[in-house]
Amino acid sequence: MNTALQNSTQNGLRTQGIFMVALLVLQYILGMVANMFVAFPDTNQPGQLWQFARTQFPTLAHILIGTLLLLGAVIFVIRAARAHNGGWIASSVFGLIGILGAYWGGVTFVSTQDDAYSMVMALAFIAAFIAYGWGLFATRK
Secondary structure, eight states, X not given: OOHHHHHHHHHHHHHHHHHHHHHHHHHHHHHHHHHHHOOOOSOOOXXXXXXHHHHSHHHHHHHHHHHXXXXXXXXXXXXXXXXXXXXXXXXXXXXXXXXXXXXXXXXXXXXXXXXXXXXXXXXXXXXXXXXXHHHHHHTOO
């Protein structure tokens, strides 16, 4: 790969890393707003809980941003692997694992309203945030 193309690819990965960190921050804020201002109904019916979640803007936005983060994380792993950039490969894989954990925790939380899954979501968020932050630090010029 020529130097100009390699620099362009590395800059693109760095830009995506910044974008992932920014989306994670937005996701955190939306999660806190949902946690503080959305009161789920007292039911153990997952269908009703999901229907309710879709009608609450903070929760719906949190779900949509989470889905974008998941798609972005998969694309990031593919781009880093194609660029043969070891730092971004490791960072993006760990970021993807964190986002998968947070996504699973969120989906399970909505269905069960069990606070333990909210904690899983929060801890997995921290893992993803650290992974992408580490990638930005490790690949700086």
